[in-house]
Amino acid sequence: MQNPLRTVAFLFVVGLLGVGLGACDQGGSVGPLTAEEARSRIVEGTAGLQQAATALSNSAVGAFAALGSGADDDAASRSAWGQALVSGLGAVLDTTGGSFNYEASTGVYAWRPAPQAWTPVRPADSLILRFPAPSEATGDTATFVLGAYEAEAVGPGTQRRVPTRLAALLSVDGETAARVNLRDVTLSPVLQLPQSLSLTVALPPLDYTASLESPNATTFDVQDRLENDGQQIASTAATVDVGGGSDEPALGTATGTTQIGTSLAVEYTVSLDALGAFSEGVPPEDVNEAVDIRVLSDGSLLATLRYDAAAEQWVLEYPDGETEPLADLRDWIEREKGL
Numbered sequence: 001m002q003n004p005l006r007t008v009a010f011l012f013v014v015g016l017l018g019v020g021l022g023a024c025d026q027g028g029s030v031g032p033l034t035a036e037e038a039r040s041r042i043v044e045g046t047a048g049l050q051q052a053a054t055a056l057s058n059s060a061v062g063a064f065a066a067l068g069s070g071a072d073d074d075a076a077s078r079s080a081w082g083q084a085l086v087s088g089l090g091a092v093l094d095t096t097g098g099s100f101n102y103e104a105s106t107g108v109y110a111w112r113p114a115p116q117a118w119t120p121v122r123p124a125d126s127l128i129l130r131f132p133a134p135s136e137a138t139g140d141t142a143t144f145v146l147g148a149y150e151a152e153a154v155g156p157g158t159q160r161r162v163p164t165r166l167a168a169l170l171s172v173d174g175e176t177a178a179r180v181n182l183r184d185v186t187l188s189p190v191l192q193l194p195q196s197l198s199l200t201v202a203l204p205p206l207d208y209t210a211s212l213e214s215p216n217a218t219t220f221d222v223q224d225r226l227e228n229d230g231q232q233i234a235s236t237a238a239t240v241d242v243g244g245g246s247d248e249p250a251l252g253t254a255t256g257t258t259q260i261g262t263s264l265a266v267e268y269t270v271s272l273d274a275l276g277a278f279s280e281g282v283p284p285e286d287v288n289e290a291v292d293i294r295v296l297s298d299g300s301l302l303a304t305l306r307y308d309a310a311a312e313q314w315v316l317e318y319p320d321g322e323t324e325p326l327a328d329l330r331d332w333i334e335r336e337k338g339l
Contacts, residue, residue: 033302035322039329045264045297048233052206055228060133060142060177061170061203084116085131092118092129099161102127102149110140133172142177145169154192162187162194178203190217191242205229218242222256235259242272251276268293283307 033041056062088111094104108121111131118129126147133142150165164185170178179202188195195214201207210224220240226233238256251272258266271290277283293305303316305326314326 033318034320035318035324038303038316038318038324041302045260048228048231048261052226052228052233055205056203059203059206060172085111088116088118093127099151100149102146142170142172145171152187154187176202176204188214188217195220218252233261240272263298265296266293267296283309283312285309 092105092107092109094101096104106124106127108124108128108130109118110121111117111129112119113132121130126145127149128146129144130140131142131144132138132140146166146168148165148167149163151161151163154160154162162185163182164187166180166182168178168180169176179200181200183198185197186195187193194212197210197212199208199210201209205228207227207230208224210222213221215221218241220242222238222240223236225235236256236258238254240252240254242252253269253271254275255269256267258268260266269292274283274287274290277287287307287309291305291307294301295303295305301319303318306315306317306323307313308315308323308325311325315323316326316329317323
């Protein structure tokens with residue numbers, strides 16, 4: 001079973017990198033930008049996101065997410081410690097019937113290095129896990145509390161369940177390291193997908209909020225917001241229309257805008273059919289008609305994301321016609337930032 005907070009942290013980092021790569025420019029310019037000018041503006045435009053990513057990696061949750069992936073001499077021992085913590089939960093969490101049973105798993109448990117197992121401490125109304133963090137710490141310096149958990153089956157006759165309410169807290173040395181709250185989740189009886197939800201994730205100094213609403217059976221409105229120490233870093237407003245008409249993609253489309261800082265925006269209209277084809281490793285021939293992703297600064301076009309079928313890679317096309325592989329741009333950012 002995966003650590004829920006580790007999963008949240010991982011998805012959060014992926015989200016930061018995805019928005020950061022989409023931010024291919026910032027600022028105004030009279031003429032078309034050259035690749036060198038664009039690269040310089042990338043660093044400026046993504047400064048807030050880079051700071052947020054650094055804050056996350058330096059946080060307690062970032063340390064947990066990095067278990068086993070570090071480059072220092074203690075990486076192997078930290079990996080073994082993390083794997084033991086997670087694998088040991090199998091003896092604590094009740095999964096009778098193939099799904100997590102919260103009520104049957106509540107109680108206070110403490111991790112004991114010898115014999116490397118979770119030990120029951122006392123009954124409780126919540127699931128409380130106490131353990132040393134980092135691994136060499138003396139005593140149980142970290143506490144994870146799952147204070148609420150509810151789930152519903154997805155469709156009749158299935159064992160697959162979707163969380164509809166969740167409240168979790170991770171503290172280290174008495175300080176809040178992470179707080180996750182999922183609520184107001186309703187499931188679509190037709191699509192067997194969430195049609196509404198509210199999510200807040202606090203990873204001090206970062207705060208992330210997201211909401212999903214469905215005004216009808218096939219339309220989903222998504223909004224999210226990322227803040228670093230109270231300052232907005234990025235926000236998204238998107239609409240997903242599932243199941244288009246006769247002149248639209250069979251699966252529907254996703255249209256939205258991601259605002260980065262105060263002037264940069266990534267606008268996109270994407271065919272869900274194209275996304276499905278990509279997930280199966282078969283890019284559609286008309287992918288550049290099915291996927292329209294543009295980067296603007298104060299309303300002015302800076303770059304367009306295109307798929308190069310011959311090279312089988314995504315490229316950025318600048319207003320002057322020059323193109324650059326997205327992977328090269330990412331590598332350049334990492335070198336400049338020393339990531």
